[in-house]
Amino acid sequence: MVKPEDKTPENKVKPRSRQYPDSQKKMKEDVATTGHSWDGIEEYDNPMPRWWLWTFYACIIWAVGYMFLFPAWPMIKSATPGLLGYSTRADVADEIAEFEARNDVWFQQLNQTELTEIAANTDLQRFATQAGGSVFRAQCSQCHGSGAAGVQASGYPNLLDDEWLWGGTIDDIHQTITYGIRNEEHMDARYSQMPAFGQDGLLAEEEIDQVVEYVLQMSGQQHDADLAQAGFEVYDLNCVACHGPDGGGDPFVGAPALNNAVWLYGGDAESIRETIYYSRWGVMPGFVNRLRPAEIRAVAAYVHQLGGGE
Known part of the structure; x- marks a missing residue:
């Protein structure tokens, strides 16, 4: 450790530039600075490598050429077509036409x-x-x-x-x-059209409840036996013409089967009642x-x- 009294010019710690005099001195002599200085730190004015500059200039020239040769600038309804008339849409159309010809x-x-x-x-x-x-x-x-x-x-x-x-x-x-x-x-x-038995007043509320239970019975679901028995007559008078006596349906008129577990609009009592009351109209x-x-x-x-x- 250097004592304060020993801090003579000869004993002072030399800055890094003086510790490496050859390299630092050479940089200071050969490379100019930009004149910018921050807290004593100067910015050297090192030029870019020539190969990098020429590459950069070539990219600029290529970009300008591309701008004129290919679609580049957006317009109101389309883009500039470019001197070569290239179109990615045309490429896609040609590819589609090629596959269409094969198929x-x-x-x-x-x-x-x-x-x-x-x-x-x-x-x-x-x-x-x-x-x-x-x-x-x-x-x-x-x-x-x-x-x-x-x-x-x-x-x-x-x-x-x-x-x-x-x-x-x-x-x-x-x-x-x-x-x-x-x-x-x-x-x-x-x-085909299924009547809206409830909405159009073709069946009373009680009759609709009865036929719902009968349909539940036909499809093997839990049901009220007494209501289902009464619903048989309602079904026979109003539904058998399309759905068949056993509920097997009729593909000729688009009437679905009612005696299985396949339901287009739901097979629970509430869904069946809604179907009977309002009808269905799939398109x-x-x-x-x-x-x-x-x-x-x-x-x-x-x-x-x-x-x-x-």
Whole structure:
């Protein structure tokens, strides 16, 4: 330790620049400063490496060229097209056209093959299943679900089971997809109407309660035996024409079976009573004007092979 009295010029601690005189002296002599100083710290004016500067200038030139050759500046309705006329939309359109051309052969074969014979052609069935599945996920999954299981008690039927309101053969499925159900778009749409027995005053409250218990009895659920016995006569007079004497339903008129555990709008007493009182009015759009004929046939083949098709 240097004592205060020993702090002569010779004994003072030398600054770092003087401890390394060669390097620091050389930097101070060869490199100019910017003139900026912060608490005695000066900023050297070191130029950027030449290779970096040339790269930077080249990037600027490239950017300016790109601005004129390719779409760059946004306008009110579009962007500047660029001198080369390049378009990513055109690339996508060309790619779609390429795949359409590849699939067109299969679509033509699909149109020329009877619906009931598609499954016999392994390659055609594979194409129809894949194409139909893609269309189904884009057009039908919003209601029937991505797996085609429907939405329970919400009026969107399950397409995986054996219960079909309008028939589950591939021809029936094709007809339903083509024209839809109870819509006002097509004269050939599936159509039926269940009376609103309560709302329209066709049945008294007591009669509705009786037929609810009878339907619960038919479907094997807990019920009031006395009310169910009285409900048999009400059912026989008002419901048997569509749903059948045993509650088996009638696909010809879209009348669901009432003697099992499959319910489109719910099978508990409250849901059944609401159905009888207000009726139901499910609507499905037709796709004859939305999809190409081959796409509709592909969707029919896809739905039919899911496991519930007749």
